Amino acid sequence: MQIKETRLPEVLILTPARHGDARGFFSESWNAQTLAAAGIHHHFVQDNHSLSKAPNTLRGLHFQTPPHAQTKLVRCGRGALYDVAVDIRHGSPNFGKWVGVELSFENGHQLLIPAGFMHGFITRAPMTEIIYKCTDTYAPECDAAVRWDDPALNIDWGLEGKTPILSDKDAKAPLLSEHAAHFTWESAA
Numbered sequence: 001m002q003i004k005e006t007r008l009p010e011v012l013i014l015t016p017a018r019h020g021d022a023r024g025f026f027s028e029s030w031n032a033q034t035l036a037a038a039g040i041h042h043h044f045v046q047d048n049h050s051l052s053k054a055p056n057t058l059r060g061l062h063f064q065t066p067p068h069a070q071t072k073l074v075r076c077g078r079g080a081l082y083d084v085a086v087d088i089r090h091g092s093p094n095f096g097k098w099v100g101v102e103l104s105f106e107n108g109h110q111l112l113i114p115a116g117f118m119h120g121f122i123t124r125a126p127m128t129e130i131i132y133k134c135t136d137t138y139a140p141e142c143d144a145a146v147r148w149d150d151p152a153l154n155i156d157w158g159l160e161g162k163t164p165i166l167s168d169k170d171a172k173a174p175l176l177s178e179h180a181a182h183f184t185w186e187s188a189a
């Protein structure tokens, strides 16, 4: 397992080993003991899996507010995507700062996104599948979204002038500044 920091130190790129042979490869996509040996302790309770059929499909920016904030371990099961995490922890020196990482079936990279960060991604290929583990279960009453193109965040999604495919919910999401509550977050669960 390779572990690499990003410009937001709490957001890590994890790349499990792939054991190749003539048939293809085998990889432990997640092993609690391996992560614990690296000092990474999370209790995941829900796995998510979504398919986005077209490139430039953008899902985000999403998060669950306390008490159901989620740490996520994200990977790309098929295709390719650009995965983005945004720090919205009240009082964080990196509040409002973002980082993006290319995740693909080919590169096998995973992104560990702690509670207190928003998550979003844009697909770079057709039929892209994202698979991710969460440390809390779905809580619709805590499900929140912020506009993908919030000028205060200035995220570069690599759209090159194209318009992303969005859900109605994401198209109508508020700006971060319109979220009345400033969320205080326990340390990442």
Ligand SMILES: Cc1cn([C@H]2C[C@H](O)[C@@H](COP(=O)(O)OP(=O)(O)O[C@H]3O[C@H](C)C(=O)[C@H](O)[C@H]3O)O2)c(=O)[nH]c1=O
Pocket (backbone or CB within 6 Å): 048, 050, 059, 060, 062, 063, 119, 120, 121, 137, 138, 167, 169
């Ligand atoms: C998140 C979630 C959704 N749903 C249901 C609710 C809707 O009927 C349907 C689609 O939900 P939504 O449009 O919120 O799905 P995405 O746009 O992929 O949202 C996700 O995308 C971003 C990138 C995330 O990190 C979050 O996990 C999540 O917000 O699945 C569930 O049943 N359980 C769940 O945990």
